Amino acid sequence: MTAPSTPAPRPTLEAVAAHAGVSRATVSRVVNGGAGVRSSLAGRVLRAVDELGYVPNRAARSLVTRRHDAVAVVIAEPETRVFADPFFAQQLRGISKELTAHDSQLVLLLVEGRDDYARVGRYLAGGHVDGALVFSVHLDDELPDIIRRSALPTVFGGRPDRGGECAPYVDCDNRGGAREAVRHLRSLGRKRIAHIAGPPDQTSAVDRLDGYRDVLPEADPALVARGDFTPAGGERAMRELLDRAPELDAVFAANDLTAAGALRVLHERGRRVPEDVAVVGFDDMEPVVEQTRPPLTTVRQDIEGMGRLMARLLLRGLERGGVRGAPCGDSVTAPASVITPTALVRRASA
Amino acid sequence: MTAPSTPAPRPTLEAVAAHAGVSRATVSRVVNGGAGVRSSLAGRVLRAVDELGYVPNRAARSLVTRRHDAVAVVIAEPETRVFADPFFAQQLRGISKELTAHDSQLVLLLVEGRDDYARVGRYLAGGHVDGALVFSVHLDDELPDIIRRSALPTVFGGRPDRGGECAPYVDCDNRGGAREAVRHLRSLGRKRIAHIAGPPDQTSAVDRLDGYRDVLPEADPALVARGDFTPAGGERAMRELLDRAPELDAVFAANDLTAAGALRVLHERGRRVPEDVAVVGFDDMEPVVEQTRPPLTTVRQDIEGMGRLMARLLLRGLERGGVRGAPCGDSVTAPASVITPTALVRRASA
DNA sequence: ACGGTGGGTGAGAGCGCTCCCTATCCTGGC
DNA sequence: GCCAGGATAGGGAGCGCTCTCACCCACCGT
Numbered sequence: 167m168t169a170p171s172t173p174a175p176r177p178t179l180e181a182v183a184a185h186a187g188v189s190r191a192t193v194s195r196v197v198n199g200g201a202g203v204r205s206s207l208a209g210r211v212l213r214a215v216d217e218l219g220y221v222p223n224r225a226a227r228s229l230v231t232r233r234h235d236a237v238a239v240v241i242a243e244p245e246t247r248v249f250a251d252p253f254f255a256q257q258l259r260g261i262s263k264e265l266t267a268h269d270s271q272l273v274l275l276l277v278e279g280r281d282d283y284a285r286v287g288r289y290l291a292g293g294h295v296d297g298a299l300v301f302s303v304h305l306d307d308e309l310p311d312i313i314r315r316s317a318l319p320t321v322f323g324g325r326p327d328r329g330g331e332c333a334p335y336v337d338c339d340n341r342g343g344a345r346e347a348v349r350h351l352r353s354l355g356r357k358r359i360a361h362i363a364g365p366p367d368q369t370s371a372v373d374r375l376d377g378y379r380d381v382l383p384e385a386d387p388a389l390v391a392r393g394d395f396t397p398a399g400g401e402r403a404m405r406e407l408l409d410r411a412p413e414l415d416a417v418f419a420a421n422d423l424t425a426a427g428a429l430r431v432l433h434e435r436g437r438r439v440p441e442d443v444a445v446v447g448f449d450d451m452e453p454v455v456e457q458t459r460p461p462l463t464t465v466r467q468d469i470e471g472m473g474r475l476m477a478r479l480l481l482r483g484l485e486r487g488g489v490r491g492a493p494c495g496d497s498v499t500a501p502a503s504v505i506t507p508t509a510l511v512r513r514a515s516a
Numbered sequence: 517m518t519a520p521s522t523p524a525p526r527p528t529l530e531a532v533a534a535h536a537g538v539s540r541a542t543v544s545r546v547v548n549g550g551a552g553v554r555s556s557l558a559g560r561v562l563r564a565v566d567e568l569g570y571v572p573n574r575a576a577r578s579l580v581t582r583r584h585d586a587v588a589v590v591i592a593e594p595e596t597r598v599f600a601d602p603f604f605a606q607q608l609r610g611i612s613k614e615l616t617a618h619d620s621q622l623v624l625l626l627v628e629g630r631d632d633y634a635r636v637g638r639y640l641a642g643g644h645v646d647g648a649l650v651f652s653v654h655l656d657d658e659l660p661d662i663i664r665r666s667a668l669p670t671v672f673g674g675r676p677d678r679g680g681e682c683a684p685y686v687d688c689d690n691r692g693g694a695r696e697a698v699r700h701l702r703s704l705g706r707k708r709i710a711h712i713a714g715p716p717d718q719t720s721a722v723d724r725l726d727g728y729r730d731v732l733p734e735a736d737p738a739l740v741a742r743g744d745f746t747p748a749g750g751e752r753a754m755r756e757l758l759d760r761a762p763e764l765d766a767v768f769a770a771n772d773l774t775a776a777g778a779l780r781v782l783h784e785r786g787r788r789v790p791e792d793v794a795v796v797g798f799d800d801m802e803p804v805v806e807q808t809r810p811p812l813t814t815v816r817q818d819i820e821g822m823g824r825l826m827a828r829l830l831l832r833g834l835e836r837g838g839v840r841g842a843p844c845g846d847s848v849t850a851p852a853s854v855i856t857p858t859a860l861v862r863r864a865s866a
Numbered sequence: 867a868c869g870g871t872g873g874g875t876g877a878g879a880g881c882g883c884t885c886c887c888t889a890t891c892c893t894g895g896c
Numbered sequence: 897g898c899c900a901g902g903a904t905a906g907g908g909a910g911c912g913c914t915c916t917c918a919c920c921c922a923c924c925g926t
Contacts, residue, residue, distance in 0.1 A: 225578035226882035262626040276612040576912035
């Protein structure tokens with residue numbers, strides 16, 4: 167500590183071997199699980215490792231194994247407030263837990279804009295990581311294609327646009343959750359159920375709108391307004407809806423933030439919630455849901471669980487040497503996508 | 517792509533050398549800046565690199581250079597909603613930009629609880645990264661100590677508890693910002709200025725409270741209530757304050773979320789803002805500040821900038837071979853801490 | 867014209883690890 | 897009691913790169 171010039175002479179396998187009186191190969195075997203080593207010897211090696219404070223040199227190991235025990239997490243367009251969203255924080259937590267358990271590193275790649283795509287593609291193709299977990303929420307985004315071309319084992323977070331059937335992804339059951347929300351409103355006896363949709367260039371928003379339409383195929387088009395997943399967008403859309411269809415008695419908002427905005431406008435316009443208008447959101451985002459008045463009924467998804475699942479899917483694929491550039495439908499190497507269930511959480515707003 | 521068994525034969529330095537008709541050493545020189553190579557030759561090498569799509573093998577490089585071009589970002593206790601906070605997202609963005617510009621990787625370490633500290637310490641001491649950027653917001657947290665013991669070059673985000681004068685850190689001017697907020701309220705003619713403090717185990721909260729006291733050393737202790745940086749805490753504290761000191765005419769909240777909670781209670785109790793009670797927050801967190809009614813006057817800090825600064829400080833230290841376990845006050849190797857300025861943003865609430 | 871100078875280049879030794887292959891030991895079967 | 901054969905251990909090559917050092921050659925001064 168006090169001597170800044172001491173470069174901390176990290177012990178090598180060689181040193182451990184000498185200390186334990188065995189060969190490098192044996193130490194290596196012990197360090198990597200110890201299969202095929204007499205337990206008495208293994209014990210001696212372990213003790214030596216401990217006494218010397220030996221930590222394997224990852225670089226040397228990668229050099230020969232060609233694995234890196236590292237996974238890239240790519241988050242596109244953090245410029246938008248998308249990244250600031252607690253959503254990613256939770257997914258990251260899930261991913262982190264799973265990777266840590268597998269002794270893998272999490273390399274975070276924040277992509278600022280399309281200019282960066284080439285750099286990211288190069289990085290991924292550069293063979294510095296074993297796989298990638300990619301969040302790219304927008305339709306017609308070229309990032310998924312670039313990544314697929316890199317032939318790196320990949321799992322997407324959220325259904326990607328094109329070729330969703332090719333690339334494995336993890337997404338919640340947006341459509342099913344939306345159906346449940348709308349059915350709940352209908353079961354409450356509501357007749358004029360409106361929907362504030364999310365941005366039409368995001369698959370999650372599209373799927374939720376589809377779910378709404380599944381239940382209400384004949385719904386008046388005037389009952390659907392477009393939001394953008396933000397409270398401000400929710401306010402705007404709610405005003406539009408109230409002007410266009412003042413007789414509405416329920417709103418299914420594409421996410422909780424949108425619902426929060428809508429609630430404010432409803433109060434402003436003197437509509438009581440849930441008496442006059444029932445409101446349901448989507449996401450069950452704690453900090454939002456707890457702060458609305460009344461507390462928001464919403465569709466919950468297990469975000470952290472989705473993160474874990476993504477990581478698990480990728481790691482499992484890596485173990486089996488799969489995922490890599492698997493052609494569509496090659497279920498032998500490519501793990502199947504997973505749609506996680508959602509659950510309606512009833513609070514006071516509906 | 518279609519052949520999943522092709523292990524993508526990545527070209528090596530050797531291959532490039534052969535292709536360009538030079539030695540490995542020369543290619544290495546060119547790839548690493550090209551100093552001391554005739555430009556005609558360098559051109560030929562560059563062309564070969566391009567044609568073969570050569571990407572240096574990081575592992576092989578690290579093995580000999582003992583550098584990794586990787587920095588760990590340690591975020592402690594993401595369990596609390598701290599991590600979900602857009603705050604970290606923004607800092608990460610700043611850090612990511614800076615690291616990317618230096619061609620360094622960002623290895624994210626999410627620490628779940630004290631049980632994980634040992635693991636993190638081992639990882640950092642394990643020599644897999646060149647340095648660390650650490651966020652540990654709590655007082656009496658052992659993490660900073662553990663990390664300091666790892667002798668890894670480190671920059672802290674936010675003033676750490678003990679030995680803040682030893683470890684370089686980047687923090688905003690919490691105390692000065694608080695002073696400015698309170699002075700602003702005083703300049704508005706407010707006489708009974710209350711403060712809702714943050715959790716007393718976080719340096720930022722303590723510093724803000726200190727700033728309040730700097731300006732109002734004689735303030736009635738009944739005017740200070742304790743919050744916890746959450747809206748719920750803000751509500752609770754505001755109720756307390758109104759009960760204890762109903763004549764108060766201004767509130768300086770330790771952060772925006774707290775202010776949001778306080779605002780709700782003020783409305784509830786029929787106090788007009790800012791006419792009866794002026795309110796100032798801290799952070800200028802967009803999604804919050806925009807949604808309060810009235811829009812919140814607050815103290816802004818350049819969060820992304822702080823992230824960049826942390827990374828820059830660390831990288832600069834690494835270049836100079838410093839930061840590493842530098843004894844207190846060793847200004848030669850250890851970069852000094854940086855306190856970034858804050859700015860009052862006036863909106864309708866004060 | 868000749869030794870000196872120095873920029874430019876190549877040869878070669880490893881960095882720390884894994885893994886193939888061979889050497890050794892011990893066990894059991896006859 | 898002897899050998900086949902499995903279980904363990906060690907030897908050694910080499911992963912792809914950097915870096916020191918020796919070398920080469922053109923050009924300088926005298």
